[in-house]
Amino acid sequence: MDWEVVIGLETHAQLATHSKIFSGASTAFGAAPNAQASAVDLALPGVLPVLNRAAVDCAIRFGLSTGATVASRSIFARKNYFYPDLPKGYQISQYEIPVVSGGTVTIEVEGQARTIRLTRAHLEEDAGKSLHEDFHGLSGIDLNRAGTPLLEIVSEPDLRSAAEAVAYARALHRLVTWIGICDGNMQEGSFRCDANVSVRPRGQEELGTRCEIKNLNSFRFLEKAIEYEIRRQIELIQAGGAVVQETRLYDPDRDETRSMRSKEDAQDYRYFPDPDLLPLSIEAAWIDRVRAELPELPDAMQQRFTDDFGLSMYDAGVLTASRDMARYFLDLLPCAGNDAKLCANWVSGELAAALHRESLEIQDSRVSPQQLGGLLKRVQDGTISGKMAKELFDVLWREGGEADALIEARGLKQISDVSSLERIVEALMAEHPAQVAEYRAGKEKVFGFFVGRAMKASGGRANPEQLNVVLKQRLKAE
Amino acid sequence: MALTDTDLRRLARLARLRLEETEISGLREQFAGILGLIDQLQAVDTHGIEPLSHALDLEARLREDVVTEMDQRARFQSVAPQVEEGLYLVPKVIE
Amino acid sequence: MDLANTSLRQLASALHERRISSRELTQAYLERIGRLDGQLGAFITVDPDKTLSQADAADARIARGEAGPLTGIPVAHKDIFCTEGWLTTCGSRMLSNFVSPYDAHVIEKFAAAGALILGKTNMDEFAMGSSNETSHFGPVKNPWNLAKVPGGSSGGSAAAVAARLAPAATATDTGGSIRQPAALCGVSGIKPTYGLVSRYGMIAYASSLDQGGVIAPSAEDLGLVLNTMVGFDTRDSTSIERPTEDYTAALGQPLKGLRIGLPREYFSGGVSPDVAQAIDAALEVYDRLGAERVEVSLPHSHLSVPVYYVLAPAEASSNLSRYDGVRYGHRAAQYGDLNDMYERTRAEGFGAEVKRRILTGTYVLSRGYYDAYYLQAQRVRRLIVNDFREAFARCDVIMGPSSPTVAFGFGEKTSDPVQMYLSDIFTISVNLAGLPGLSIPAGFGAAGLPVGLQLIGNYFSEGRLLQAAHGYQQATDWHRQVPDMARA
């Protein structure tokens, strides 16, 4: 049978605020356990939540970036359940009226663009962490993360493969980091996905029973978990079984998903409007203000790079992989004579390789756009060859400095002026009359012999193109 | 409406309240009275009436995004039942 | 100084003029507590050393000439307000070991005013009750008759003030928990407009209804304390920012022309005859003061009790989920796995009434019942609010009984929760509407037990309510009556 896969993602993006969503505690990562758990985060008797304006700003920014509707009035609700990392016994979230609804994200898989619809995005608080290392068989609870603001972004079940799910997650990741609402650090849990996966015979209208795979915090795990889950569901149905709606966890060590038994008992979250929080009102003026501050979005910039600079969609995609990448490229461009293709090649080639070698982000590059631009300018005007430029790039990377000064100091300047090249060529011809005769008799291969000798004679500094011209001219003469 | 013993056990489970078997019949009886009271609402015509969460029609007031809370772990954990190395200890959490 | 017959204002001026020191005054109250509270059980915690050191600080402040109206005055606080370094139990076994690591906003305000903490008063567990019989620390007795309940949930505060063990006491009111015990104990009590007193540090029962207030002998005293207690707080999202108001400013202004709304529904049965008679007599006093009677109608008022017993338990069931034995409070001594720890901790930590309300709230919020109960109750809540809007278009103050009966006996209503719930029939709708309400002593009913007159005002009309109450108290002396035990 031919199976169709149906996937929807729920993504939790930790919002890049200084303080928590409902308290004045810090959200910084890595503090000593419970050092950043304030009275409110601990749910001491009598404490109350007050909403952080910056978290709302982030939600508006996201809504505007995806063409969604930002609600003029939204409601915070309590989701009630008991868990030791949930100090109040309820999570403050949004339920019936979220701050953002609708919107789309565009993805590209195998050269094919698709629009994925978003259901909603809502504000909520994160829970703490349970640590299971040995405390005499007990668990330790750290509530530093409790109350960290999250934007939960829910997609429609529009994704049809693990690859599409990953492309969507990557596009979302690029967007939330681009607009600065999330640091995107997946190891620290700042961006994590739950995948709802089901399968159905192709052509069948009604959806199959879905399973939710929780807490996938890398693109690779997301892909592998979904692939495993698809296989599991198809095999199960083909063997005459039925998929049970449940929550599953992905175990990367065994590359499989397994049922979360503790969440099996029928959940009834008893959502109701949080009486401690009044309705969130977002006026048009606030939305306008956020809109005015919004940067050019990655999709638009990618398109612009192809339109304005004649770059391929692929190159433009690489250059807009992150906002810092795009910023680097745009800073580099004027320093390098606005040669977009040359800049694109260098950023995605030498620079990317060097960054990769040292696991650096582009904003931490050892070679600044100004330094690289200075180098590329000398490639453009023929002062140095591409090969020399690569060597010099390594020097710049290792030792810093400036291209012109290095060229000067190392005497690397290309010999491009015709009279100097003519002098070299004439001397060579006088030295090797036999080869000159061979060439003139039609043995064109000998040309390469002269190029090699001329390069050597110039100490590798002869401008190859100029040398070609001079050689051809002189050899042909008489 | 009346609550069965099964209903009461399910509610107690949701609310994480251990119910002794001896408590159940008394509760069932009290609940009959309480439901009799609140079921009066079912007869009220509220067609077209918006639910009201707060008597005063106010909007959320927002905080500025500033860290105002300092580390008070020692003070807060001085009233905790069981802590070790700054962590609250509980029976093993099984996921 | 005769503490049984001295008003807060008189105490303040005695302190101010240094006719008495705060230490002397406080010692006198502590002495009364030591002597009389054994019979009453009005206090859960008294800590003379802490209180007296605050008194010394207040005396120093008075000596520096930096005293405000409440500087040096000992005030009792309902044990629902978190007080740093003090046991704060909310009347529950669950918090029987909870020494609060922080102060409620209200406590901060009293401290800033130089008032002292006289002690923490007994209350129904988590403010759930109308007779003070649900406290883990035992019932409070009514100073007028030790066989009768003081009302609840602020029974400790009401009894303490009635027996003059404290010149004033803070209290909270979710469905009548200030006004009903004030009525039953023959003292004055005010619940301000929802949002005027910060709920930060006031342990939550039903967040959309809870409001802090005061119990004191007279309306004038209430105004003085309210001046300190009311105030905007950024830590409570429902706190209301308004210009500072002097709640005593209108006291003494004549009541001529005051339009008193009398809801038909409050005077058509359901009130015991002795209470009805006292209320009639009180209204006649207002007639003499030049007020006008206006008949108004609150047609949905009979639904306020069912609405309340959906909404309040729903909010409570969620508010009380934090008591899980993980971070503070009681934890069961014996347990197996995590859920067993939760279930035993909560079963041991909460009393029967609290469990009943948690279960009720869990039920009305649960899948399949939410619309029929919770949403429907919120809709009827709007009808109740609308009734008041219409009524206040025609009158300045609504009056009626605070409680349908005088104080009842212990155990009389404990077996039938619904009978207990109905004792708040006249007070609950005020919380649902978020309006200010006040109860003042208005004579005596059966067996010489006090009757309370309830005054309900429009939003933010506390000054007007206190003026109306004060006018009555200038013309009568019910508020000066004290139980025999207090005269001792």
Ligand SMILES: [Mg+2]
């Ligand atoms: Mg979710």
Ligand SMILES: [Zn+2]
């Ligand atoms: Zn979520």
